[in-house]
Amino acid sequence: VQYNLNSLTEVITFDEEGVCVSFTGVKHCMRNNPVVQIDVNDANWHEVVFTWSSSTGLIVTVDSVVVIRNMTYALGLTLPPFGWFVLGGEYDLDRRAAVVGQGFQGYLSKLTVFNRVFPLADIPGIGTDRFNDDRILLWGDYRLNRGCVRTGSSTVGTTPCRPGFVGPTCDPQPDVTPLTITCPADVHLVTSTRSKSAEWADPVVNGAYKSLTPSMMKGQTLAWGRHKVTYRVEDFAGNVAFCSFKIFVRYGCTGLSDDGVCYSASTVTAVHSDVNSGCSRQYGLNTAPASAQLLQKLREHLTSRNASGDFYWLDAKWDGMSFKDAGGNTVTVAGSELASALGGALPTSGNEGMCLALSRSDGFKVTVQNCSSKAHYICSSDITSGNCETPAPIKNGVWECSDGGSQCRQCKVKCNPNYAVPRRIPEYFSCGPLGYWGSARTPSATFRVPSCTLKSDKRVRVYVRIRIQVPGPLSTQQANAIMVAIRGLIRSHFVVLNNLWNNLWCYITDCSRKLSENNITVMQRSSARRRKRQSTSEFDVTFSVGDLPEMMNNTGGNETLTPLQILLRDALQQNGFNFNNDIAGSVTLPDQTVITSEPSCGPGQTLVGTSCVDCAEGTYYNSLTQTCDDCPVGQFQNMTSQTSCMMCPGGGTTDGAGSTSVADCKISCPAGSYFSKVSGSCRLCPVSYYQEQTGQFSCDPCPVDKVTRDPGADNSSMCFDDCPSGSELDDQGQCVSCPRGYYRQQGVQLRCTECPANFITPGNGSITVAECTVPDCQPGSYIDSNTCTACDNGFYQPEKWQTSCISCGDSANWRTDQIGSTMQSQCKYYCPSGYEVQNFTCVACPVGTYKDISSGNYYGMCDPCPNNKVTEQDTSISVDNCTISNCSAGYASYEDGSGCYPCPRGTYQPESLQRQCLQCINRTMYTTLDEANTSPSACTKFCPSGHEIMTDGTCRPCERGLYKDNLVGPDFELNRCTACPPGVVTDIGVTAATNASICTFLACDPGYYYLKPANACEPCLKGAYQPNKWQAQCLQCQSGETTTGTGSINETQCLKYCP
Known part of the structure; x- marks a missing residue:
């Protein structure tokens, strides 16, 4: 709902569960009352009524039963007077188009909008002609988009019985041989444009039938993608049968494809490669582009010779042709063989600069022409896009492909021995009828799969965490010495293990690399445990040892264990990490020993199954996920086993993720354009295409019923419809309404056409000459429902044939003394109540005065208040506003105007004639020392x-x-x-x-401390002192010192003693 289609706002949406409303700007969804138990999704007709009023709220009924009632929703709100209704699908407010694939499947009938609220008693008859005069949007006013069909006869009111049942009580119908219907096979369409008209054979029905209804009409224009057509047939006994088939519309060009544009005209001239040295594949074009049929013949010929279809001319004398086959081998076709295939003769040797011309009008016979006469040349590829060609070769492996039927192919990667793909991929990649592999969804999208890379047996890493306890408090020096000793003892212990297990723990005999000082973490932790009143210190030790085989054989060859089994037995049964002989009094706590293991691979490798596989080119090792991830867009990696990707130079981008070379880095084109892989530069999106993002390699098509005005559209909103009736295209390519007095019918008039003499149309946007019915209205009046109406007070009209009068200006300041004014000079400036006129400006009546225009004082001055009263503020509009006593500064008037009172503490008033006092700023921090203060400076912090x-x-x-x-x-x-x-x-x-x-x-004195449980001051015990008052504890003498008594107040009273 809104005043124009450029700023639509969704306010109501319906579905089978209820209604969502957004009148207030916040979406509020209300679901059908579950107690009622009405299912509107049962394939029967239902009458749904939504009614809302700003004074009574909203009600929703289904089949005259109230399912939703909210009597308080959006009360007092006024909605815009215009609305845009969308039936049968979700509507994209940004693109201003229905969302493809999100539509309603079923039937709608008689959806009508009324200009009033219906009481519940009127709802049962709302579908009859009883309320025709109240309708403002009729069922026939809706515009149909593609995919929506209006049927000629409504089925509303027909039997709600499901198939196989008839009569008012839905009794089983008599035994009748059921219908069968057979749809045509799936339809496959290829187009180089964004849409194509679809045709198909009629379905076959096995008998007489009453109706045959398709979900889509023949000839409908369809966009790229998959579309489903369903036929419903019903016989005279009520039997119903269905069948369906699919229409696949894919991008393809069997002619000459130049950056996505498919050339298909009558003549093509093949050119040798040295005519335009900047191209690897060249075709010289006459004034018309290439013939799709001719190039298809060339493709068929090359295909018959096991070629890949990517062909180009090499030799300058035209005595033959060379191309690459699917295996990359060069294949040469003799000139005579090519001539035989094309039905003509080739030029003889020595005719440099001569071109082979093939004309469709001559049955594709070969003629010789001079190349200089050709209009231009283009660099291009003739490969048909989207026909499931074998993906690009995969390094260290091959594709094994097979046809899957129904124009589908499937391929799987088969790596060479000792190679594997460095991540999980589908067993098969499929290419369906749309012609794209994997996740690719556009003709230009690049399909990539990581290459096969070297694999090796997976390794193991063990993680060890132990805790060592040492008696007595330790100095920093002692703790550091113990931590150094622990690292050395652990490394020495692994040297022993390494000798016992065939040097499989460490490659270097002293284990200095795997168990260096930096690889063993030792942390001292405090311990609250006491043993015989002696504190202890504890050390947490953590380290790991990686790159270990899954199984180890001991040096004697009589035992095979995993690294985890070896360390668990060594630590828990053999006390391998107990260093009490090396660190005095140390104990390794067995309950704090944790040893675990996990599979491990080398740097830049990932675990795939039971093997470690190098990350491929175009990927990097992600340490967080422990997988080989594709290089992001804008980055590349040309080596294996890497932990990062390289940024494209100069802010370039790539066509998707997983790029393997800096050559994949291309210019990042701005929105409205795309990077042309053929020209190597940015090109504007063609007409009817757009691109909203930067750095793209293709443009998105507009919906099939929309176009853009110019190339380079950078937003979907630039896709617009052809101008409808009542409007025309202006010089900027926009649809503008026909002005008043003109009309246009789409498909009949090219431009808006003027009405016959002495008549005009009722307004803008008229469609036919029949709308030129408005009479000639004279100055001082305007056209109102085919009658002339005098201009109202405050308006004038000097012209005839006008649909409205001209306002004198803001109605609050301009008026006329009579209706029917014809000149602007009849407009007079006035001020509303509370203001007076001064030089065509309204000045507020000052405090103590008022002005009331209801008495006819439009142009006069303000009147003073009587009885020594004043107004509360300026702009007073009545003597009734004179309610305040005349109070001086520091005082304020009582509310009833009976007198003045002094401003209390914490307030002040610098002005006279005030109704209230002013609070000190930040009343929680400022106050005054007395009353009747007149300045904020009296406020004291x-x-x-x-x-x-x-x-x-x-x-x-x-x-x-x-x-x-x-x-x-x-x-x-x-x-x-x-x-x-x-x-x-x-x-x-x-x-x-x-x-x-x-x-x-x-308040305890020095030498004492406050013992809270006893609520008493206790003297410091022997061996402690306290020099300060009001303390909760005493300070302990240093180790080996004590005091001679209790209540000591100074550290000097601590004396050494002998044990």
């Missing part, structure tokens, strides 16, 4: 509870032992922090206390 104000105006939190309560005392906001009651302070770390109740911590 104060601090919140728990804070006191400093000389620089900042608030400082009350220190420990102090508090401030703004709720207690005079001028409480300006008070200073107050000491806690005697004997108590606030808790440790507690500042900004807001009241005395927070002072709960006993």
